Amino acid sequence: MMDEISYEDLVSLIETKNIQLFDVRTPEEIAKYGKIAHSVNVPVHEIRDALQMSAEAFQDKYSVAKPTMDSQHLIFHCQSGKRSRMALDAALQLGYSNARHYRQGFLGWLQRQENTNNEMK
Numbered sequence: 001m002m003d004e005i006s007y008e009d010l011v012s013l014i015e016t017k018n019i020q021l022f023d024v025r026t027p028e029e030i031a032k033y034g035k036i037a038h039s040v041n042v043p044v045h046e047i048r049d050a051l052q053m054s055a056e057a058f059q060d061k062y063s064v065a066k067p068t069m070d071s072q073h074l075i076f077h078c079q080s081g082k083r084s085r086m087a088l089d090a091a092l093q094l095g096y097s098n099a100r101h102y103r104q105g106f107l108g109w110l111q112r113q114e115n116t117n118n119e120m121k
Contacts, residue, residue, distance in 0.1 A: 003088060005075055005100045007112050014038055019073045020064070022047075024087045025106070029079060036077065036109055040064050044083040047076075048090045069095050077102040077109070 005013075013019035014037060023035055024044040035041075040062055042050050050058060051067070058066035067074045074096055076084040084101035091099040102109070 003092070003100050004103045007102075007104065007108070010075065010102055010109075013073050013075070019075060020067050020071060021075045021077065022087065023106075024076055024078045024083050033079070033106060034110075036106065039077070042087075044078065044087050047087040048094070051091055051094050051096065067096065067099075070098065071096065072098050074099045075102060076100075078105050080105040080107050 010019075010021075014021070017038065019038065021036060021039040022042045023030060023039040024042060024047060025033075026043055027041055030041055042062060050062070053061070053066065055066045058064075074091065076087040076091070076099070078084040078087075081101070081103040084103070084105065088099055088101040104112075
């Protein structure tokens, strides 16, 4: 699917810091389970409003630059893929035509990270 990103591509973008990665889980989930490096928390119920804020308001609220409409590496993720799909749909409807989501979510990320770490031992 064009609107999904693979684990390998996600890792590559994070390593180059050429990404705007939004974690759409609740702050409580992130506190409990952890987060992917460089991700910014914008809960799914805030996404539509957040993407319609002025750049200044977005920066003030989330402490990062607001994605541009033509942002090449705007990625959403959640715990398992359902909420990131909702966030992606909202972004696409608002005109963020290159937005994608990491369908495997944080659980898939953790699983891949553990497998990678085990292979390196």
